[in-house]
């Protein structure tokens with residue numbers, strides 16, 4: 001069957017953005033009634049909607065060729081199963097950002113990761129936590145929790161926790177202090193590329209090219225402005241991530257030109273102010289929807 005399957009989270013923090021991303025690559029799906037399997041309409045790419053924790057295993061077992069999941073979960077499963085089993089990170093994505101941090105009770109005598117040697121740490125990510133601590137020469141005992149890790153110290157089950165944090169509100173509510181960040185995570189696209197047929201390989205490459213176009217477009221802007229002819233060089237230098245701008249004559253103003261450029265980095269107010277300082281006028285910044293080539 002020459003169709004590619006992509007697993008994404010069914011409902012949770014990554015669901016909407018994962019689906020949006022695939023849709024911006026031009027994928028359309030026929031939503032099935034049970035909502036677990038969506039058939040790809042004009043591209044042979046189907047969607048599997050599952051729990052995020054199941055995605056790495058599905059990739060390793062060859063149930064799907066692609067999956068979007070947090071690096072926290074992917075790393076944990078790859079470490080657990082040893083060597084990753086052919087599962088590869090293809091693209092890091094810009095959503096699902098969080099950090100795996102060590103936290104201790106407010107009144108704890110533990111003040112740094114080094115103090116955790118020989119201690120008990122409650123976590124949903126034992127393999128990742130152990131690996132990150134081991135890199136720093138720290139050996140602790142991990143106790144696996146599937147959820148509500150933050151209650152473990154209060155119950156006397158652990159001296160510390162290693163858990164995902166984004167704002168820190170949950171930690172504070174449980175009288176825990178974030179001590180150290182162990183791992184910064186975002187969502188990422190993973191692939192199981194072993195034994196891919198040449199047809200699937202071609203499809204995958206086409207999909208990745210579109211994805212790169214979407215990712216690049218997301219951070220790019222199209223800038224149009226009018227500039228004094230003798231300031232073109234300086235203005236080009238002031239445009240963030242721009243190469244080879246297009247220049248057009250302005251009717252009736254021989255000493256000025258219209259300059260258009262794609263900026264491949266974020267364009268801030270400070271950039272615009274600097275451009276105006278260099279003599280640019282009528283500065284317009286437009287979003288870029290798609291890019292290819």
Ligand code: ATP
Nearest residue numbers: 009012013014051052053070096097098164165166
């Ligand atoms: P599921 O039902 O699919 O198992 P879940 O409850 O395990 O869902 P979510 O809470 O939706 O998962 O989190 C999914 C992913 O979002 C996490 O694995 C992590 O990569 C990322 N994430 C971003 N911010 C946070 C956060 N503050 N806490 C937890 N995860 C976060």
Ligand code: ZN
Nearest residue numbers: 051052053054
């Ligand atoms: Zn989960």
